[in-house]
Amino acid sequence: MPKEVKLAKYAGFCYGVKRAVETVKKIKAENPDKNISVLGELIHNTHVINELEKLGIKTLTEIPEHGDGICVIRSHGESPEVFEKIKQAGFEPIDLTCPDVKKVQQKAIELAKDGYFVVIVGKSEHPEVIAIKANAQLYTDKVVVAASIDQLEPYKAEIKSHRKVGVVVQTTQRITTLNSIVEYLTSISKELHIANTICASTAMRQTEAKELAQDSDLVIVVGSKKSANTTHLAEILKDITNTIHIENEDELESYSDLIKSSQKISVTAGASTPQDIIENVLNKLRKEQ
Ligand code: SF4
Known part of the structure; x- marks a missing residue:
């Protein structure tokens, strides 16, 4: 075939x-x-x-x-x-x-000004998260960053004692990460305000890739290993089908057996991957058929 x-x-x-x-x-x-x-x-x-x-x-x-x-x-x-x-x-x-990142910053500021304990869902070392946190901290010192429930645990007592908790999320996070944190916060807070600030572009990319993965033997995610949105995309797809994350066409060689044994291959790419790198990957794959 x-x-x-x-x-x-x-x-x-x-x-x-x-x-x-x-x-x-x-x-x-x-x-x-x-x-x-x-x-x-x-x-x-x-x-x-x-x-x-x-x-x-x-x-x-x-x-x-x-x-x-x-x-x-x-x-x-x-x-x-x-x-x-x-x-x-x-x-x-x-x-x-x-503009989508600005919206998260504005939302975090709004929550801070309104007296919420601000929870930012994301990785603390991510530059976007650092800036969101700094903006919220102009108005409150009640700000935490968490990428998992474990990272929120140390703040459990403080969050419980605070009347209102507000959540924003780094624009390229996985929806499942937001959902699990929201579920945890629901169990320990009295009033919870959730702003799902995952950007539309990320949401559409992840939804489409999940659909493609369901009908593929292999998905190839192209993009930098330093890029959060590309890494998240690969993580999501790994739960559905065989997935490899490569930075460019040269890395395809390391997966030649897997590629040869796959009949239906889908290619997607992160938000920071240039078109010519995607084209090079496609051309190499098509040549190997
Ligand atoms: S992924 Fe792109 S559109 Fe979404 S917030 Fe980041 S830069 Fe903006």
Whole structure:
């Protein structure tokens, strides 16, 4: 039987990433003589970072004492303190925080202002989570970050004693993680406000990939291993069918036996995976048929 290779409709750049990459290139084109830098990797993809570097767009790993030109805030967002430091260093900040991430920050601020104990569902080291937390902390010190019930346990007594608990979730989290935390909080809190802030792009990508996985012998998830949304996607699909997570077509070789024995293969990709990398994976797979 011939092998069938399908590509997911929602594979690759989401609108927030697309907007960030296109805007930063436009800023450089309109300001050829200015220093243009991005604080942190604009997206989790070495290929794109190298391309930006070639255009003269630098990636800063930290804020230097003195800087000049434009410093771009990537789609993950930053804390107000970081914005201030960028200005103090001498940069002009340009904010490319994804509008969906801004909504989470605003919701966390709203909950904090309204006296809620704020629970942020996500990984504490994720840049988006760090910025959401910092924004909420402008209005309350009752903020915790948790990616599992175990991480909430140490705060059980404090949460129980607080009248109102508000939940926001990092935009690319798994819905099952949010659900399990909400279930736990329901059992220990009197008033619970849940804002499901998983972004529409992530939700659509995960739903479509799950449907594809049900009808596939193998799903190949393409994207950086540093990318949270790509990793979550692979984790979800592993529960449904054989799933491999690769960064580019070169890694296909390590899975040649599995690929050869699979008749129906689906390919999906994270929000920070460029189209040409997806195409290279598809071309290699189709050549091997
Ligand atoms: S994954 Fe969602 S929140 Fe993150 S940049 Fe893309 S659209 Fe925005």
